[in-house]
Amino acid sequence: MFGFLKRFRKKSPWILHYNTGSCNGCDIEILACLGPKYDLERFGIVNKGNPKQADILLVTGPVTKRARARLLRLYMQMPEPKVVVAVGACACTGGVFRYMYNVENGVDRYIPVDVYVPGCAARPENIIEGVKKAIEIWERKKKERIELPKLVEGVEGEPLDRRTLIRQLEEKFCKRLPGEEEE
Amino acid sequence: MKAILLLVALLSPILGGIVYGIERKLKARMQNRMGPPLLQPFYDFFKLADKRALQIHSFHSLMGIAFFVAAWFAVFALLVGPNILVAVFLHVLALLFFTAGGFSVKSPYSVMGALRELAHILAAEPILVFAVIALYLTTGSWDIEGILSSGKVPLFEMPLLFAALVLTIPIVLKRSPFDISEAHQEIIGGAEIEYSGIFYEAVYTAKWLEYIFIGTLIFLFGGSNYLIGFLLVALTFLLVWLIDNSTTRLTVHHMMKFAWGVLLPLAAFNVFWIAIWR
Ligand code: SF4
Numbered sequence: 001m002f003g004f005l006k007r008f009r010k011k012s013p014w015i016l017h018y019n020t021g022s023c024n025g026c027d028i029e030i031l032a033c034l035g036p037k038y039d040l041e042r043f044g045i046v047n048k049g050n051p052k053q054a055d056i057l058l059v060t061g062p063v064t065k066r067a068r069a070r071l072l073r074l075y076m077q078m079p080e081p082k083v084v085v086a087v088g089a090c091a092c093t094g095g096v097f098r099y100m101y102n103v104e105n106g107v108d109r110y111i112p113v114d115v116y117v118p119g120c121a122a123r124p125e126n127i128i129e130g131v132k133k134a135i136e137i138w139e140r141k142k143k144e145r146i147e148l149p150k151l152v153e154g155v156e157g158e159p160l161d162r163r164t165l166i167r168q169l170e171e172k173f174c175k176r177l178p179g180e181e182e183e
Numbered sequence: 184m185k186a187i188l189l190l191v192a193l194l195s196p197i198l199g200g201i202v203y204g205i206e207r208k209l210k211a212r213m214q215n216r217m218g219p220p221l222l223q224p225f226y227d228f229f230k231l232a233d234k235r236a237l238q239i240h241s242f243h244s245l246m247g248i249a250f251f252v253a254a255w256f257a258v259f260a261l262l263v264g265p266n267i268l269v270a271v272f273l274h275v276l277a278l279l280f281f282t283a284g285g286f287s288v289k290s291p292y293s294v295m296g297a298l299r300e301l302a303h304i305l306a307a308e309p310i311l312v313f314a315v316i317a318l319y320l321t322t323g324s325w326d327i328e329g330i331l332s333s334g335k336v337p338l339f340e341m342p343l344l345f346a347a348l349v350l351t352i353p354i355v356l357k358r359s360p361f362d363i364s365e366a367h368q369e370i371i372g373g374a375e376i377e378y379s380g381i382f383y384e385a386v387y388t389a390k391w392l393e394y395i396f397i398g399t400l401i402f403l404f405g406g407s408n409y410l411i412g413f414l415l416v417a418l419t420f421l422l423v424w425l426i427d428n429s430t431t432r433l434t435v436h437h438m439m440k441f442a443w444g445v446l447l448p449l450a451a452f453n454v455f456w457i458a459i460w461r
Contacts, residue, residue, distance in 0.1 A: 008229035041207075042217040044226055050371045052237060052379035055230075079235040079379050143235050 009055075009081075010135050012044040016054035016078065020071055021103070022061030025121035026088035030058060033124045040128065051077040056134055058127075059113075062090040062097040063104040072166050075111045081141035083134045086113045087127055089120040096120070114138075184328060185263075191395070192262040195255065199391030200224040202398070206424055213428045224391065228384060236380030239288050244382045246284025251385040253277035254392040261399050266325035267318065271311045274396060277389065278304050285374025296373020299364035302435045306361075306442035307354040311400070313450040314348050317341050318403055320457050327403065336406040338415065344453040345404055347446040352397055352423050354442065356390075360430040361438050369432070 019027050033040050034047055048054045051074045063071060075084070086107045089095035094105035107113055114137045117130035191198065204221045211218025220226075238244050254277040261270035278300060285297025319325055321340045322333035330337075338345055352358070357365045364373045375386045398416050405412025433441075 005229050005233040008226045009233065011226035012223065012230045014227075036214060036216045039211075039216040039218075041211060041219050044219050044223050049367065050376055052377060053231075053383055055234075077237070079237050081234070143233065 006139065009139050013056050013131070013135055013138065014046055014048040014054050015056050015058055015131075016048055016051050016074065017058045018060075018071065018074055020059060020061035020067035020091070020107070021064035022088060022090050026060040026090070029121050029124050030060070030087065030127060033127050038124050038128065040131075045131070051075075052079065054078055055082055055138065056131065057082065057084045057111075058087050058131075059084065059091050059107045059111075060087045062094045062100075063107055063110065064102050065104065068104060068110060069166050071107070072110055076166075080143055081138055083114045083138045083141065084111055085115045085117060085130050085134045087117045087130065088122045089118060092116045092118060184331070188262045188327065192259045195258045195262075195392055195395040196388050199394045200228070200388075202394040202420075203391050206420075209421075209424055210428055213425070228388065231384040231387065232381060234380040236382055238382070239377050243284050243287050243377065246280050246287065247378050247382045248385045249280040250277050250284065251389040251392075253280055254389040254396070258392050258396050258399075261396060262327060267315050267327060267330075267400075267403070268312070268325060270396070271308065271315055274311070275304060275308050281374055281386070281389075284378075288377050290377050292370040292372075292376050293374055296364050296366075296370050296376065299366075299370075299435060300374055302439060303354055303357070303361075303364050306438050307351050310347055310351045310442070310446055310450050311355075313447075313454055314344060314400060317344050317450075317454050317457065320454065322406065327399075330403050331407055331409075334407050336404075336408050336411060338404045338406070338411065340457060341404075341453050344450045347450040347453075348401070348404075349419050349422065350446055351442070352419065353426060354438065355397055356393055356423070358423055358427040360426070360433045362427075362432055363435055363438060366432060 017027070017030055032038060034045075051057075055078075057075060057078060059071065061067070075082075084107070086092050090097060091107045094100075094103060097103045098105055104110070115130045115134045117126050119126050122130075201221070201224075203224045204219075207223060208218040208221055236244075253273060256264075257270050257273035257277055260273050261267055264270070282297045282300045282304075285293045285300065288294075318330055318337055321337040322330045322335050324330050324333060353361045357363075365375075366373060370376070375383065378386050398420070401416050401419050402412040405415055
C-alpha cells in the first residue's frame, strides 16, 4: 500500500522557499527556475509558500540572527517526510558574509541539510540538479516523525535542544521590534 | 438518463480532477510554459495521502472533511437528488463548513481567509439562486431531468442572466481577479492554510467538485439541446481561464460592488422580465 503511494512522491514535490537574509541573488534564480524558461511545474513542482503543505525546504542566505527562530519554526512546521536544500554559497557556509557579527555561517548549524547547492548565485541548472538529488533522498525517507536530538549552541553558547532555543531566540530578538517595547 | 447522471455524480471527484488538470495545462500553455501532466492533480492526491498529518484540533480537521462531504452532497443534489435549489443551499452549507474551520484556528491568515470567504458567499450565491429560479421559470421544472427534457433552451430567454452567471464563476471558483479569499501570494491560501496531509487532501478535492457543480449549472442553460450545453461549458471555462491569466487581484470592496451593483441587477432584471412577460 505505502509502496504504491511512495511512487507518486517524485511526481509532485512541493517547495517552500525561505530567505534567511540573502542578497536576493539566489532567490531570483529560484524564481527563474519556476518561470517560463526552466518551468519546473512540468515536473509537478510548485512553490507552495506554506510549510504545512510543503515537502522540500529551499533555504537561501547565511541565517541572520533574527531569521534563526523563524527558520527553526518553519522546519518544525513541515510534516514528514521532508528534505532541506541549502541553495547558494551563503546557505552552505556563510559565503561572502562568513564571520560577520550578525550571521550564523550557514543553515546546517540549525537544521539538518540534505543537499548543498553551491554557487554565488547558484545557477538555475544547479538548483534543478539539487532538487533532483533532494527528491532521490526524499523517496527513501520515512513518514515517522523526525526527532531532533542533536543539541545546538544556545544564545549564550550553552547546549540546548531546538524547541527551547526557539523560545529563547524569540524572546531575545523577535519582541524587540520598534513599538513593541512598551508592552 | 438517470443512470448517466448517477454515474457522473459518483465519479465527480475524478472528473473534477481531470478538469483541474486540463486547467493547469491550458494555463501553462497560455503563459508559454510546458505545464504539468494532465493527471498531475491525482499525483498530488496520492502524494498527500503519504504525508504525516499535523492536526490543529479535531474540529478544524472535521470541518475540512465536512467541506468535502457537503460539496459532494451538493453535486449529488444537483445531478440526482431532490432538486437544484437544494443543491445551491448545500453548496452554501459546504462553504460555511469551510469558513467555520477557518475561524476555529488562531492563525491570522486562516481567519482573514475565512472572513473573505464569507464575502465570496455573499457575492456569488444570490446570483446562483437567481439562475436556478430562472431555470424554473423558463422550463417549469425544479429537477435536472425535467430541465434536460423540457424541449426548451433557457439560454435564449435569459442572455443577461447567463452573462451574469459566467462573470460569477471567477468568484465561485476563486480565480483571478476575484481570487480574494485564496490569494496565494498574499494570505497563502486563506482558510486552507492550516490543513496538512490527508486533511488538506479533503479540501483540495472539494475544490475539484466545484468545477462539476458550476459546469452542470452552465450545462443546464443549454436545456434539451446538449450540443449547445457542451459548447457553453467549454467556452465558459476557456473564458474564465483567460480572464484568470490576464487580470490581477481586486479587493473585497471591488468584488462586492461588482457583484451587487452590476451582476445582481442584471440577473434580477432578467428574471423579473421573464416572470412578468410570461
Ligand atoms: S550565495 Fe551569493 S547570490 Fe546567493 S544569496 Fe549569497 S551572496 Fe547572494
